[in-house]
Amino acid sequence: MLRFLLHLFIPHNDRSGRAHWVAQRLSAIILLPLYVWLLLVAMPTASNAGYEELLLWMGEPMNSIFIVLTIFFSMRHMSFGLESIIDDYIADPFYNRVALLAMRWGTLLLAVSVLGASIKIFLDY
Numbered sequence: 001m002l003r004f005l006l007h008l009f010i011p012h013n014d015r016s017g018r019a020h021w022v023a024q025r026l027s028a029i030i031l032l033p034l035y036v037w038l039l040l041v042a043m044p045t046a047s048n049a050g051y052e053e054l055l056l057w058m059g060e061p062m063n064s065i066f067i068v069l070t071i072f073f074s075m076r077h078m079s080f081g082l083e084s085i086i087d088d089y090i091a092d093p094f095y096n097r098v099a100l101l102a103m104r105w106g107t108l109l110l111a112v113s114v115l116g117a118s119i120k121i122f123l124d125y
Contacts, residue, residue: 059125
């Protein structure tokens with residue numbers, strides 16, 4: 001798990017690309033049931049509920065867990081996709097590394113802010 005998390009922050013040189021390919025596919029497989037839950041449960045609830053009702057719904061433990069998992073794995077999957085794009089289109093090693101670091105830290109900041117807001121809602125409601 002630690003290696004999985006470190007991969008988010010520290011670019012590494014995996015010449016075969018196998019680990020990246022497998023991790024990207026695994027994140028996609030994990031996201032499938034989460035997005036089904038999002039479409040079948042969360043979206044109808046969000047569209048039919050008022051603000052306070054939605055906050056109460058988001059504050060329920062299982063809903064909070066699913067929201068946090070969806071956010072985490074979506075950000076991770078997005079990071080994999082952006083990494084592939086950067087590797088394919090930025091040939092210069094220096095600019096490639098700078099772009100990878102900027103993308104990873106930007107993704108991390110976005111994930112932390114969204115997860116922080118979700119946790120605050122869970123703790124407040």
